Amino acid sequence: MIQITILDYIRSNNNSPKKNILGLFFVFFVLLSNGQTSKKNKILLTDVIADLENRFQYTFTFADDTVKDIFVPSFKKKSSFDKTLEFLKQETELTYTKLANNFISINKKDISYIICGKLKDKETGLALADATIQGKKSSGISKRNGDFEITAYSKGETIIIGHLGYKTVYRLSSSFKSDKCAEILLEPKTEELTEVVLSNYITKGIKKTTDGSFQIDFNDFGTLPGLIESDVLQTVQALPGIQSTDETVSNINIRGGTHDQNLILWDGIKMYQSGHFFGLISAFNPTLTRKATLYKNGTSAEYTDGVSGTxxxxxxxxxxxxxxxxxxxxxxxxxxxxxxxxxxxxxxxxxxxxxxxxxxxxxxxxxxxxxxxxxxxxxxxxxxxxxxxxxxxxxxxxxxxxxxxxxxxxxxxxxxxxxxxxxxxxxxxxxxxxxxxxxxxxxxxxxxxxxxxxxxxxxxxxxxxxxxxxxxxxxxxxxxxxxxxxxxxxxxxxxxxxxxxxxxxxxxxxxxxxxxxxxxxxxxxxxxxxxxxxxxxxxxxxxxxxxxxxxxxxxxxxxxxxxxxxxxxxxxxxxxxxxxxxxxxxxxxxxxxxxxxxxxxxxxxxxxxxxxxxxxxxxxxxxxxxxxxxxxxxxxxxxxxxxxxxxxxxxxxxxxxxxxxxxxxxxxxxxxxxxxxxxxxxxxxxxxxxxxxxxxxxxxxxxxxxxxxxxxxxxxxxxxxxxxxxxxxxxxxxxxxxxxxxxxxxxxxxxxxxxxxxxxxxxxxxxxxxxxxxxxxxxxxxxxxxxxxxxxxxxxxxxxxxxxxxxxxxxxxxxxxxxxxxxxxxxxxxxxxxxxxxxxxxxxxxxx
Structure with a gap:
């Protein structure tokens, strides 16, 4: 690698203006060539993220300007997910935080004061790894020995500590001591057992779970032909076995059934009207309705009605x-x-x-x-x-x-x-x-x-x-x-x-x-x-x-x-x-x-x-x-x-x-x-x-x-x-x-x-x-x-x-x-x- 500074070169040739000018052009050419060469050997971080989402069951969430125009050196694409994530942590000035449900949060690093702690199981006393610690602007995960540290931005900031299978803990940043890492005990709690079998089913944001249902997350949704808004009743028609023979959302046919044989719930409330414009537009505002679940069969015993679908x-x-x-x-x-x-x-x-x-x-x-x-x-x-x-x-x-x-x-x-x-x-x-x-x-x-x-x-x-x-x-x-x-x-x-x-x-x-x-x-x-x-x-x-x-x-x-x-x-x-x-x-x-x-x-x-x-x-x-x-x-x-x-x-x-x-x-x-x-x-x-x-x-x-x-x-x-x-x-x-x-x-x-x-x-x-x-x-x-x-x-x-x-x-x-x-x-x-x-x-x- 060539290391040279323009100031040193000028000082060594301060008696020759022509040499100074030629030298500047030479240095500029060397730096430009070196930059172009190094850029050719690098790839966009957004491409790496897309590749990881494609190969593994993880979804990245980030602001666009956080990852914009960031390059990383080429690496072996066959590397495991954790090795690749560790590589990205070393090569970028970003934080990668593992959240629940296989989500990875990407944030910019900032400087304030550090708080730390050690997480343990309240019943067994064993250290807890991979817990999520979330502050106002920063987040982190606990290590194998239960240790964690994140950046706090104010004394009154609420720190949220969560771990799959444990009860969530809320603590003020002021409760953490600057000279000692606090020991925090988490109480066990069993989470719901529904898991994702297939992610990005047809498009991003649609998942098929182990209970046979389809889950649609409009907070992280891709795109479907003919749709420019996150309309639930239009989206479900993209799934096999579901259609509307007259193109309306008030006549959705799930596996050959009529629309009145569908149970439609909005936050647990049964709805008897589903469309505006007498069926051509969904009656449920996309900005308010953020997630949906569809059952074609195997519905939970807590639901009644809807002999065709839910x-x-x-x-x-x-x-x-x-x-x-x-x-x-x-x-x-x-x-x-x-x-x-x-x-x-x-x-x-x-x-x-x-x-x-x-x-x-x-x-x-x-x-x-x-x-x-x-x-x-x-x-x-x-x-x-x-x-x-x-x-x-x-x-x-x-x-x-x-x-x-x-x-x-x-x-x-x-x-x-x-x-x-x-x-x-x-x-x-x-x-x-x-x-x-x-x-x-x-x-x-x-x-x-x-x-x-x-x-x-x-x-x-x-x-x-x-x-x-x-x-x-x-x-x-x-x-x-x-x-x-x-x-x-x-x-x-x-x-x-x-x-x-x-x-x-x-x-x-x-x-x-x-x-x-x-x-x-x-x-x-x-x-x-x-x-x-x-x-x-x-x-x-x-x-x-x-x-x-x-x-x-x-x-x-x-x-x-x-x-x-x-x-x-x-x-x-x-x-x-x-x-x-x-x-x-x-x-x-x-x-x-x-x-x-x-x-x-x-x-x-x-x-x-x-x-x-x-x-x-x-x-x-x-x-x-x-x-x-x-x-x-x-x-x-x-x-x-x-x-x-x-x-x-x-x-x-x-x-x-x-x-x-x-x-x-x-x-x-x-x-x-x-x-x-x-x-x-x-x-x-x-x-x-x-x-x-x-x-x-x-x-x-x-x-x-x-x-x-x-x-x-x-x-x-x-x-x-x-x-x-x-x-x-x-x-x-x-x-x-x-x-x-x-x-x-x-x-x-x-x-x-x-x-x-x-x-x-x-x-x-x-x-x-x-x-x-x-x-x-x-x-x-x-x-x-x-x-x-x-x-x-x-x-x-x-x-x-x-x-x-x-x-x-x-x-x-x-x-x-x-x-x-x-x-x-x-x-x-x-x-x-x-x-x-x-x-x-x-x-x-x-x-x-």
Missing amino acids: IIMNTDKEINDKFEVSAGINMINADAFTDIPLGKKSSMQLAGRKSISDVAETPTYREYFKRISQDNELSAQEDIVFDFYDIGMRWNYNISDKDDLRVNFLVINNELVFTENIDATTTQESRQSSLMQNSYAGGIWYKRQWNDVFESVLQIYETDYELKAINANFGDGQRFVQENKVSETGAKLSTFYDINKGMKWLNGYQFIETGVATSNDIGDPTFNRKENRVIRTHGLFSQLYYRPQTIAKTTKINLGIRYSFNEKFNSHIIEPRLNFNQQFLKYFNLEILGEFKHQNISQLIDEQNDFLGIEKRRWILSEENKEIPIIKSKQASLGLHYNRKGFLISIEGYYKTVDGITAKGQRFRNDFEFEDAVGEYTVNGVDVLVNKRFRKINTWASYSYAKNDYVFKDFQEDAFPNNLDARHSLSFGTSYILKDLKLSSGLNWSSGLPTTRPVQGNERFGNRINFEDVNSSRLDDYFRLDISATYDFRFGKKVFAHAGVSVWNITNNQNVINNYYRISENSLEEIQEESLGLTPNATFRVSF
Whole structure:
């Protein structure tokens, strides 16, 4: 290595100006050449981090400016994770802190005063290694002998000491002595046993766990085609076996089931409304909903309802100590979010969204409105006002080291008003029709850590849903008012007992009271029909989480059972749940899942023109006379997963049967449209995913096969394909991440849905349509290509910005997603419902 200083060279040649100038050029050339040579032999730290995340089950978290333009010398890529991390610590002036759940925090080093300590197990007195010590700006991990030291920045700074399996300790920095390292004893505590089997499933932030669920973390999320915001209900549709046959979030089909067969929970509160714009946009604000869990099978015994699937959404559980504000706008709505610290133990989050259609009708809005106004009361109207908004609140309060409290509140509203005008003999008359859909939900969640091995969680919630339509019809002079209301109160007490390090026992009780009211009111001639029903259920549940404490610890078993008692029917239902996961040959996981479930509430369509023909479905409770029975399901699945060096193959076969469905809940538009039969459907299917991750590129392909058949014994044709029988589904996607730029594109293809056509050449019997065998024909195949791009940047040091653009159905493919026939003016007419056409969107968000 050449070492030389310009000052020394000038001093040695102070009598020769020419030599000085030539010398300066020589030195500059040598330094430049040496710098270029050394730079060629170095690699960017961000590339090293990407490689480590790809090869190991770790995720790095850091601020962009912390690692920007930092190079490290080349090294052997086959080195272990710990050796590589130690190498980075020596070569960079950064701190690398191991956190829980395989997270690594990267921070800049700073100079203040050092505090130190020694961690020991309170029961055994043994030293504790790899504990996380977190200060306000710095963090660290304890060594093998339990010693640690971190930098403190003030005497009143709170130091948080945490270790997997031990109770968290909070201490002020002033309690540490400068001349002696404090001895700190940690009390053992068994954590939940759910572990990650597959990380970065399809994209960053989606993980598959040992209990069979999918966990989505929007705090560290990648990108998906066509999406520029973290919409939970859009994101889950990227997973195999899940789709929406009509592209709405209010009709998500999990393994061939209808949307009303999904249990949707927002911070433990059951939601009966899931969409804005009557299903085209999720009703749950992405800025407030940060994590989600999806179960397709093997649901925990603590959950009831949702015979097809369970979607659990959660707000941020952490108490934030910094005031944050953000605001954003896209081509549909504007929103604002704030996180307000309320002392050291409490924080509140507030978020709100509102449509911007009253200010500007964007191309996105026009395409959405075109989609919802097909063949209904809106199709012929011009004077239309549409608006939606939602308001959400979450308050967290850490009462003490043993007590935590959370309060939630959510309001969702959709409102559509249009005015019809007609010229009478002397004056112009106007009549106003409207459709209103809203939800109000609130809940209280309280957790108590009684001792080292026992804790309890109590939750109480109230959720109310209302759908109301007023149809002022000039043609027959009638004013038709329809209402559908759901009011539910729930309470659940869960207890968790740590039997030992490998076994946790969940027990609990749940009470649910659900009331449903429906009414139809016609003005002239006067007709009024109202129905009110209430069902109260009591549930007991127990589940054992077992992980044998062998050396490899490769077996995980969850066994659960749920007992439900229905007061109205005096019925007793017992439902077992099973979850088994076995790792073998290091890179393989075998998964067996099974469950029995039931639900007392479902949706049906009374008439196709109900609620102005826009939102036709109404909620209704099960009845004792079996016309609308309790819906029951059984499901079993067997999965095999292979994951090595960024290459993932997942295959899962399943069998599912759902009994107690009603014909009016299936949207028939043929001879069975007005039938009141009860039946079942059975699905045999397989979901396949192939995913390959490179440093900056992620690609995936998924395929689903599902044979979905109805059985209605009261029908002349008792067995035929389900209306949702999209037999084959295929998707392919790729994403590219370059620092703060994320690009993604993907295609979706599926075979056409079943349909019933008139018999060719013999279409009619007088005023009746002569249909062929039920669902014996199919619509054309569905195809859609989407792209999206997002970019994160800064305005100064404290203002962050996020921008994104997307195009849904960039090829503008005219997909027919539904059709039916009717006799109009003595001729047969086919009505086709088309999906969204080319739909652009853009977003811009500022946070500080």
